[in-house]
Amino acid sequence: MSLESLQQQAMSLIQNPSLTPQQKQLALYQTLEAALPACSYSPAVAEAVEQGLLHEMFESAAPFKPRYLLPDYQKALQLGSEYLELAAPSNLDEAIQFLLVLYQSVPSVTTYPVFVGHIDQLLEPFVSDQLTDQQLDDKIRRFWQAIDRTLPDSFVHANLGPADSRIGRSVLRVDAQLAQSVPNLTFRYQEGVTPADLLSQLSDNIVACNKPHIANHQMISRDFDGDYGQVSCYNSLPIGGGAHTMMRLNLRQSFFQCDGSIDDYLANTVPHCTSLMVEAMSHRIDFLVERSGFYQGNFLATEGLISLDRFSAMFGIYGLAELVNQLLEAKGSHSRYGHDEEAMVLAEQIVAAYQQQLRQHRVKHCQGERLMFHSQSGISSDSEETAGTRIPIGEEPDAVSYIRRCARLHRYFDAGISDIFVVEPTIANNPSALTRLIRGGLQLGLRCFTANVSNNDLVRITGYLVKRSDIDKLRQGAERHQSTVLGAEAVDVAKILDRRARIISHETVPLEQWR
Known part of the structure; x- marks a missing residue:
């Protein structure tokens, strides 16, 4: 690319009314990066x-x-960070603040972190018995909103499970209420470890906001020496490492x-x-x-x-x-x-x-x-x-x-x-059918179960989510989520809204007969 062409492209980005100042800054950096000589x-x-x-x-x-980075956030919380001049936190508020600061220094292909950790495992040790569920939800709500407002990219991904926890239950309550596209969410499910009523809650959350993904923890963990995270869309990678490219x-x-x-x-x-x-x-x-x-x-x-x-x-x-x-x-x-x-x-x-x-x-x-x-x-x-x-x-x-x-x-x-299973809104009248579909799918060998309820505002594009309402905003002007433009392109080019929504018509078939 000639210097003149590079300058013209930069100027067109600067004058683009559909980009926020932050998005223009990122686009300018990516334009210069793309202008580098091709790989030899x-x-x-x-x-x-x-x-x-x-x-x-x-x-x-x-x-x-690296394209995908999965820091050992638990180690950071235990030891603090000399570089960030942060001591190890001693309570829940300090732990949340610590993570929010650390996230700003975790790069990825999108510039935003693709992994924000196993939230329940990270924060559960800091939950006081004196804290009521309402007080806990208030803290998690502010945390969840802060992630969305400071890391406005739908490839940002959080994990829960497989065990039950107060933090995990709180995250699910808050996530269903807020129905944000950020962060994306995976629950690592394991039969015999994850309680049955928690699986029912996961199904209810999917009906409410198409989150979370359900990962087959027993299956995936066998592929890793040590712990792993589900990141970006549904990529499984080692904690404390990631993917170069x-x-x-x-x-x-x-x-x-x-x-x-x-x-x-x-x-x-x-x-x-x-x-x-x-x-x-x-x-x-x-x-x-x-x-x-x-x-x-x-x-x-x-x-x-x-x-x-x-x-x-x-x-x-x-x-x-x-x-x-x-x-x-x-x-x-x-x-x-x-x-x-x-x-x-x-x-x-x-x-x-x-x-x-x-x-x-x-x-x-x-x-x-x-x-x-x-x-x-x-x-x-x-x-x-x-x-x-x-x-x-x-x-x-x-x-x-x-x-x-x-x-x-x-x-x-x-x-x-991952495969995306699109179901009709009538599933809200029979959420146990979705629960059976999840359990049956994982027993048949699904590595990850992902569902879209077809009438939700949040719609799954590839593995990340974008709000239909945000796409509408983008068509009228700037929209603050970095990934919304990709969602709009997927609607127009890949026709992702044309996925067939199906009624789960076999929910009464015993699981053992699925084979």
Whole structure:
């Protein structure tokens, strides 16, 4: 980009009435970052990026901070921070203030923190027995509002569970009342640990505000040496570390790397595309770790809140539905992804092949010298590819059939996967049906359960949420949430509001018969 073009683009941002001053400042920084010379990839990788086979997720050509960062907030609360000149807190008010200050120094790809911690575990030790539920809710309400007002980005993510707690119950009460898009929320559910009445409360919250996600804690925790967090949309990453970077492979585009046959795709295209992705990601990781200086000079590292050996990177895929349909059409089959067993068997073969190939590669500066496998939930400008491994928008079967067909894929993705189950507002009259759907889905192997009640103001875009009312505000002028513009684009381009809302018609089927 020439200096003149860069200046013209900057001026157009400055004069854009749909941006707040803070958003203009961020957009100006991102414009300069995007103007950096392209990564010095090998010719083969550079061509794959140019063709759209590999997608860089709009990361800088010279990354100077990890994409996703999960500090050990509990350690910070215990020891205090010399850099921030904050002593370890001794009561709930001090703990909340400590976290709000610390959040301002936690970077990510969005500039805002993608993870604000296991809120119940962090704050429960500070709750006094003398504090009434109403007093506790008042404190949590102010905390929740402060997060939304100071970190106005829907990729900011909080966790709860799996155990019961006063803080967790308070967060759920407040979150349903405020119905904010920020922070996003995941409850880490575990059968036998999470009480039944708390699961019912989670279902009620989903009906009220489409939050939280329900993570399969028993399943996910097996993939991690130590604790993990659910961040950004629904990405699973190690506490005290995170992900250096994420790139994604366009599976629809990868079809054109084979001769059209399933055998050639599995035998040749899978290893070829995997090698290209690993090479590209290694290039980015090496720059971040060895040249940017982030892991040497940042106080999060020097105070032990993050450690390089707790980081990996995310190998993402999307457009599985399109690839499966392309391969089946090439062999003369009319089977469709998400609807026919032939298609689902092929889908699992493809996913398993990529996982197996990925395990054969060793990558420097990554935990265990390996990349993590991720079903990437799409971006707002995707128009030809379905997010991750989901069923295309408008083609979704009923929720039970959807779960039966796609849960088999969830076990392959240690860095996260999600399907969005859209249900009609009539679920409010029968919330126990949603509870049964959650339990049944997790028992069938869902790594994460995510639902949208179709008439809520809060609508789930990929994994993050945006208010319909905020999108309307944006169309009239500036709106303070950084992610609203992405939500508006997803409505216009990806047609996310066209997801089929279904009545949960099989809620009376015993769970053991779902299989």
